[in-house]
Amino acid sequence: MKIKLVLLLGGIVLLWLPKSQANTIDFLSKKNKFISGNRNVASILPNAFQDIQIKGKITDKSGAVPGASVSLKSNPNIGTSTDGGGNYVITAPADGILIIKSIGYKTKEVPVAGKTILNITLDEEDNNLSDVVVVGYSSKKQGELSSSVSVISAEKLKGIASNDIISMIQGKAPGVVVSSGSGDPTAAPSINIRGVSSINGGTAPLLVVDGNILGAYGSEGATYSPADVESITILKDAAATGLYGSRAGSGVIIVTTKTGKAGESKIEFNSTLGFSTPTTGNFKLMDSQQLHDYQKTFSNPKSSVLNTNTNWWDLATRSGMTQNYTLSASGGSEKVKYYIAGNYYREQGTIVNNDKNAYNLRTNLNSQLTKKLKVSLLLNGVFSKDNYQTSNTLGDAYLNLPFDPAYNVDGTPVDPRITPSWLGRDVENFLHSNQYNFSNGRSFNVSADLNLDYSIAKNLTFASYNRTNFFNDFYVDYYDKRTKEGGANNGELYNTTSYKNRLLSSNRLKYENSFGENHLTVLAVGEAEKSYYDVASLNGKNLPAGRPVMSTATDIISNPSGGTNEYNFSKYLSQIDYNYAGKYFAIASFVHENSSRFGINKSGGDFYQLGASWILSNENFLKSVKPISFLKLRASYGTTGNAEIGDYPSLGLYAIDVSASYAGVPGASPSQKGNPDLTWEKQKTANIGFDMGFWNRIDLTIDLYDKRSNALLFQVPLPSTEGYSYVFQNVGALKNRGLEFNLTTKNFTGAFKWETNLNMAFNRNTILKLNEGKDAITPGGSQPRAVGHDIFDWKMPVWAGVDPNNGDPLWEKVITDADGTNHIAVTNTYAQATRQYTGTSASPKFTGGITNTLSYKGISLSAFFNFVYGNDVYNNSRAYFDNDGLYESYNAMVLKSGWTRWEKIGDVATHPKPVLGGNHDSNQQSTRYLEDGSYIRLRNITLGYQIPTNWLSKIKISSVRIFVSGDNLWTGTKFSGLDPEVDLGSGISSFKYPLSKKVLFGLNIGL
Template identity: 55%
Template sequence: MHYKLQVTLRLFLLVALLPTLFPAFAGETARRELTIKGTVVSTEKEPLPGVSIVEKGTNKGTTTDVNGEFTINLSTPGSTLIFSFIGYATREVVVDAAGTLDIVLESDARGLDEVVVVGYSAKKARYLSSSVSTINNEKLRDVTSNELPNLLQGKAPGVVVSTNSGDPTSPARVVIRGSGTISASSSPLYVVDGNIDGTYNPVDVENVTVLKDVAATGLYGSRAANGVIIVNTKMGKAGKTEINFNNTLGWAQATTGNFRLMNAQELYDFQSTFNPRDPSVLKNNTNWWNEAFRTAFVNNHNVSISGGSDKTTFYVSGNYYKEQGTVIQNDKTGYNFRTNLRSQLTNRLTAAVLFNAQYTRDNYQNSNTLYDAYTNLPFDPAYENGVPTDGRSYPNWLGRDRENFLQSIQYNYANARSLRTSLDVNLDYDLTDKITLSSYNRANFGNASGATYYDRRTKQGGANGGELYNNNNNNYRLLTSNRIRYSEDFGKHSLTLLGVAEAETSFAEYNTTSGKGLPAGQDVLSVATDILVSPTGYNEQVAFRKFLGQADYNYDNRYFLVGSLVNEFSSLFGKNNSTANFFQLGASWVLTNENFLKNNKVLSFAKLRMSHGTVGNAAIPNFASLGLYTISQSASYAGVPGAQPFQKGNPNLTWEKIRASNLGVDISLWSRIDLAVDIYNKKSEDLLYQKPLTATTGYSYVWVNAGSVRNRGIEFSLTSTNLTGKQLTWETNFNMALNRNKILELSGGAATFRPGNRLPLAAGHDMGEFNLPVWAGVNPENGDPQWEKLVTDANGNVTRELTSSYSSVQTAQSRQFTGKSTNPKFTGGLTNTLTYKGFTFSAFLNFVYGNWVYNESRAYFDNDGLYESYNQMILADGWSRWQKPGDVATHPKPIVGGNKDSNQSSTRYLEDGSFIRLRNVRLGYNIPVNVMRRIGFSRANIFVSADNLWTGTKFSGPDPEASFSFEDTPGNSSIKYPISRKVLIGVNFTL
C-alpha cells in the first residue's frame, strides 16, 4: 500500500512539473484552452448574423448570432480564422492569444473586387478589359422558373430574352447584341463550370456571367458569335456542414391583357347586322376560353448539403419542380440531382468531380385546345348531361371545325421524357509556383423519347382509325480541354500566358416510327394495322478541335493588355475550309490608380476599356456542307427503294465571321453609384444561308456563305445604393440597351432574299423589317377596305393610289418596306430592393420598346364576316366598325364571306409590341436567428412573391411578347399561349 502511494505521488509531481520542465508541452496544454470571443459588423457598424467563421486547416467552425457575436475555441496560438459572408469580402485574421476580436467586413456589393470567370480564367471585375455582366444567385431567383433564360430576362443590358409562350414546356429565346445571322442559330453558347455545354438546374447556380464582346467570347472560337453565358454552380465551403431546405408553392392564371372574346349575346348582336341568326342560339353561352384554361399550380422543392474542410469541400443537391400550364393537360415535371466535390489531393494537385443528372417529363397541350378556345362559338355546348359533346355528331353544331377539345383530350395525348447526365473530372497541377497544368474533361449523355397519340374516337384520329407517333433520340458528347498557364510578376509588371488544346466529339442517333388503325385506347404500335409514315432514322458524328494562345499583361494595376489567337477545326464545314483562325485584342486603363486620382472622394473608381477582334458561328445542321440524298419508296425502281438528290454539297462552306469592336467605361461615384457604359459595332460576314434551289437543279437547297449584317448599339447599367441606414437600406439597379440592325450586302449582288415573305432580307434594311401591302383604312363612303397601291408612270415617277382590290397590291411593286421591325429600339430592366430590419422588399420591371408584332390571329377572329362560324374579339379601345356612309372607322363593314379580302396579310394586323411589365414583386422576412436556434435551425426565411402582376401595352392580344430570334418566326403572334400571373409562397431554412 505504501509503495502504491509513493508511485501515485511521483506521477502527480511529474505532471505538475511538466510545464516547467518542458515549455513546449506547456504550450500544447495552453492551446487546448485558447478561447476567442468577438463580434462581426459591417462598415456601417451593423451586426452581421450568420457569418461563417472557420479555423483554417481544420473542420472547426461556428457562426455569429443575431447580434453578430461569436465564440470559438482554437487549437493553437497563431491559428488563422476565416470570416466569410454572402455579399461581403472574405477576411482572414491570425490569432496569437485568447481574447476578444472586433471584426469589420467590407461590403462586396459593388462587385469591383468580385472574381469573375471570363473565358478560361478568372479575374477581379475591376481589372477586366471585356464587356461582361454578372448576375448572382439572389438576383436570379426572384422570378419562378426552371429555365435559366427566363431568370435572365431584363437583368443584363444587351441580353434580350423573349418568352414567346406561357407553355412551361416551351423554352425562351436569348439574343445578345442583336441577331446577325440568317439561317444559322442566334442562340448564345453555354459554358457550365468551365466547359462547353453541360447540364445544370437554376437552383444550383451560384452566378451567371454573360460575355458580350469578342475579347471575352473569342476564346470559345467558332461557337461564340452570339455571345457566351457562363454558368457557375455552387461549391461547398470549408466549415460547418449546412443543410438547406427551399420550398416554393404557388398558383398561376393566364393573363389576358387587352384581349376579350365575345360572349353569346355580344356575338349574336354583332352577327345580326350582317348574318341574322335564330334567337335559339342564345340557349348556350359557352366560355371556351375558361374551359381551356385553369388555375395551375407550381411546386419547387430543393434540399442541399454543403461543407467540408480546407482540403475537401462538397455540395450535394436534389430538386423537384412541377409546373402546370394554365392550359389543361399541359405541365412540366423535373427532377435534378447534383454532386460537386473538390479536393486538394496534394500540395500541388487539386481535383474536382462534378456530376449532374436531369430527368424531365413534359405533357404538351392538345394541338387544338388553344385554337378552339379562340375560335369556337359560344352558341355550341361544351357538355351535354355532364359529358363533353362531340362536335362531329352533335346536331346543329354551328362552329366551323365541329370540334370540342374537351372530348378529344379524354383520349389523346402528346408527351416526352428525357434524361441528361453530365460528368466532369477536372485536374489542376501546380508544376511550379508559376506554372499550372490543367485538364478539364466532360462526358454528356442524353436520352429522349416522345409519343403522340390520337384515338380513333376523336376528330384527329378518326380518319385513320387511330394514330400513334413514337420517336427516340440518343446522344453523347465527349470533351477534353487541356491547359497550361504561366504567371509571373516582375516588380510592377504582371504577365500571364495561357495555352489550350481542346477536342470534342458528339454522337447522335434518332428514329421515328408511326402506325394507324389502332383499337380504341390501345396506344402501342404492336396493335397497329398499318404504317402511317415510313420509319425514319439517322446517326451522325461531329468533331471540333481548337488551339488557343493568350497573353495577359498588367502594369501596376493601371494598364492592362490582353491578346489571343484561336485556331479551330470543325467537321461541319467544307473540306476546303474546315479550319479557321480568329483573334482578339483588349486593353483597359484604371484611371483611379493614377496618382492624380488616387483617394478621390467623388470618383472612387474609373476605368476605360476597349476591344477588337473576330469570332465565328458554326451553329448549322450537321453535314450542311455535304451533298445529301434521300432514300425513299417515292424514288423506287422495280419495287426497290431508290435515292434522289436532296441537298447540294458545298466544299467551300465556312464559318460566319463576326468582326466586332467595343468601347466601354466603368465609373463608381462616392462608392455608392456604379455606372457601366458600352458602345459596340458588330459586323457579321459570310452569313450562313440555306439557299433554296429551283426544282430544275434536282436539289431542294444548298448551304452558302451569303452577305453581311451589322449591329451597332449602346448599353449601360446603373447600380445605386440610395440609403445605407442602420435599419433601412435601398438599392436600385437599372439597365438599358439600344441596338440597330442593318443588312449591308447579300451574295451575288442580290437586292433581296426570300421575296414575297413578310420578313424578306434586303440590303440596306433591318433584318426584321416587315414588307407588306400597306393598309389604308376604311373607305368612309361604303365601308370597304383600302390599301396603298404604288403606280409607276412612263417617266418612272411613283405615286400612291387607294384601292379596294387586294390582288392589285400583292405585286412586288406594291409590297412596301414599312420601316417597322421585329427588333426593339431598346430594352431594359429596373429593380428596387429595400431592406428594413429583417424584411426585404423588391420590385422588378422589364421593358421592351419600338418593336412591331404581326397579330396573325386576328385573321381568324377579327375578319369582317369571313368566318361567321368563328367567335370574334371585342374591339380594342379606340377601334370602331363602319356602319353608315361618312363613318371614319378602323374596321370595314362586315359581310358574310368577308369584305374583299380585308383579312389578308397587310399592315392592318401589324401592331406596336412595346410593353412594360411588373415582372416580379417579392416580400421576404428573415426570422431572428435566436428564435430559430431554439428549435435547432441556423436561419430561416419566408417570402411571398408574385410574377407578371401587370403589363402596360397597346397590343390588342392577350400578351405582346414575341420572339426576336430567327430560329422562330420573329415578331409573330398566332393563337398565342399567354404568359401566366403567378403568386407564390416560400419557406427556406438552414440546419
C-alpha cells in the same frame, strides 16, 4: 553626457513626428535596447533605417489576393505585385510604410516597423469590383476586366418562378434580349445577345457550364437546375469571348454551379408553392349575346342560339399550381469540399392537360489530394416528364362558337361529329378529344465532369477538364379512334426516340508570375469534342381504342424514319494577359479550331481577340477628385465565329426516293450539293466601354459596339438543271451597332437600404450584302431580309383605313408618273394594293429592366420591371376572329377600347362594314394587323422576412426566411392580343398560349 543629449534630441523628434513614425522609433528603441549604457547609440541609428527585404502574403476573408499592388509610400516607384498565391517580396526601409492596393478593396497603409515578414489582410469595398468573375478558362476580379461582361448572381435570380435559367435573366443584363412566344411551361424562350448575328445560321449563344462547353443554348435540353446556380456570366464582346471565339459569334453564357465551403456543414431546404392564372391583357372574346348582336349586322342568326352560352376560353384554361423544392447539403474541410442537392419542380400550365415535371440531382466534390493536385468530380442528372396540350385545345378556345354546347345533358362532353345542331366551322370539342388523346415526352440527361488541377512548379499549373454527357428522350403522340383526330385512320400513334452522347476534353497549361509591378499570365489550351446522335421515328394506325402501344397497330401511316449524326471539334488556343501596377491591363488571344461540319479544304478557322483597359482612378492626377471612386476605360477588337448550321452542310447528300425504287430496293436522289470550301461564319467586333463609380454609391457602365458578320452561311437554291436542290455557301454580310448602359445607385445605405438598378440596350441591325448580288432573300415575304434593311423589317400592303362613304377597306396604292415620281392613292381592291416597307421592324428600338431593392431589419422588398420598346408585332390570329364577317362560324373578339365598326355613311371607323363572306379581302395580310409591341411588365415583386437568429438558436436552426412573390402581375401595353411578348425572331403573334400570372409563397430554412 553624450547619451543624455541624444535622448533629449530623440524625445523632441518623437514629439514632432507623425504618430505612425513615432511608434516606429519607439519600437526600434525597445528592440535595440536603445537606453543601453554599454552600446554606442551613434552606431545603432544608421542601421535602424537601412533597407530590408520584406516577404508576406496578401489575403482577404476568402483567401489569397493575387495581383495586389505593394508599393512604398515615400517612393511609389518602388513596388511589386502579389503572385497567384498572394505572395510578395519587396525591399524597403525598416521604418517605411507600405501601400497595398487592389481593385475592390480598401487601400491599406502598413508600417514596416523593422519586420521582415508582413502578412496583410485587406477589407473589401462595398461594391462588386472585387467579385471574382469566371471568364474564359480562368477567373478574374470584375474590376480588372478589359471586356464587356455582365454578371448575375444567384441572389439576383431569385423571385422568378421558372425551371429555365434563361427565363430568369430576362431584363437583368443590358444587350441580352430574352423573348418567348408562349406561356407554355414546357416551351423554352429564345435569346439574342447584341442582336442577331446570323441570317441562316444559329443565333443562340454558346452555353458553358462549370468551365466546359455544353453547346448552343437549347441544343441539349434541360441540363441543370436553376437552384444549383451560383452565378451567370454573360460574355458579349470579342475580348470576353476570346477563348471561345470560334463558336462565340452570338455571345457566351457561363453558368457556375454551387460548391461547398470549408467549415461547418450547411443543410438548406427551400420550398416555393403558388398558383397561376392565365392573363388575357386587352383581349376578350364575345359571349353569345354579343356575338348574336354582331352577326345580326350582316346575317340572320337564329334567336335560339342564345339558349347556349359556352365560354370555351374558361373551359380550356385553368388555375395551375407551381411547386419547387430543393434540399441541399454543403461544407467540408480545407482538403475536401462538397455540395449535394436534389430538386423537384412541377408547374401546371394554364391550358388543361399541360404540365412540366423535372427531377434533378447534383453532386459537386472538390478534393485537394496533395499540395499540388486538386480533383473535382461534378455529377448531374435531370429527368423530365412533360405533358403537352393536345387536340387543338388552344385553337378551339379562341374560335369555337359560344352557341355550341360543351356537354351533353348527362354531363359527358359533346362529340360535334354526331351533333347535327353544331354550328362551329371546325367541328371540334377538345373536351371530348382530351378524354382519350394525349401527347407527352420524357427525357434523361446525365453529365459527369472530372477536372484535374496540378501545380507543376511555383508559377506553372496544368489543368485537364473532361466531360461526358448522355441524353435520351422519348415522345408519344396518341390519337384515339373515338376522336376526330384519330378517326380517319382508326387510331394513330407516333413514337420518336433519340440518343446523344458528347465527349469533351480540355487540357490547359497556365503560367502566372509577377515581376515588380508587372503581372503576367500565359495560357495554352488544347481541346477536343465529339458528339454522336441517333434518332428514330415510327408510326402506326388501326389501334384498338385505349391501346397506345405500337404493337397493337396493324398498319403504318408512313415508312419509319431515322438517322445517325456525328460531329467533332478540335481547338488550340493561346492567351496572354498582362497588367502593370493595377492600372494598365492588356489581353490578347488566338484560336485555331477545326470542325467536321465544314469543307475538307477549309475546315479550320483562325480567330483573334485584343483588349486593353486603363484604370484612371488609380492615377495620381485623379486621386484628389473625391467624387470619383472608380474610373476605367476599356477597348477591344477581335473576331469570333459561328458553326451552328447543322452537321453535314458541306457534303453532297442524297435522299431516299420511293419513286426511284427498283426490284424492291429503295433508291435515292440528290438533295444537297457538296461544297468542300464551306467554312466558318465570322464576326468582327469592336467595343469601347467605360466603368465609372461616384462616391462609392453610384456605379455606371457604358458600352458602344460595332459587330459585323461576314461569310454568312446560306442555303443557296439551285436550278433544277443542276440536279441538286441547293448548296451551302459563304455569302452575305450584316452588322449590329449598339449602345448599352447599366446604372446602380445605393440610395440609402444605413439600417434602411435602398438600391436601384437600371439597364438599357439600343441595337440597330442592317443587312450589308447577300448572295449573288440579290436585293432580298425572300422578296415576296412580309420580312424580305433585304440589303440596307433590318433583318426583321416589315413589308406588306399599307392599311389606309375605312372608306367613310361605304365602309369598304382601303389600302395604299403607289402610282408612278412617267417622270418617275411616286404618288399615293387608295384602293379597295386588295390585289391592287402596293407592298411597301412600313418603316417598322420586329426588332425593338431598346430593351431593359429596372429593379428596386429595399431592406430594413430583416424585411426586404424587391420590384423588378422589364420593358421592350419600338417593335411592331404582327397579330396574325386577328385574321380569324377580327375578319369583318368572313368566318361567321368562328367566334369574334370584342373591339379594343377606341376601336369602332363602320355603320353608316360618314362614320370614321377603324373597322370596315362586316359583310357575310367578307368585305373585299379585308382580313388579308396588311398593316391593319401590325401593332405596337412595346410593353412594360411588373415581372416580379417579392416581400420577404428574415427571422432574427436569436429567435431560432433554441431550436438549432441557423436561418429562416419567409416570402411571398408575384410574377407578371401587371403589363402596360397598347397591344390588342393576350400579350405583346413574342419570339422576336419572328415578331408574329398567333393563337398565343397565355402568359401565367403567379402568386407564390416560399420558405427557406438553413440548418
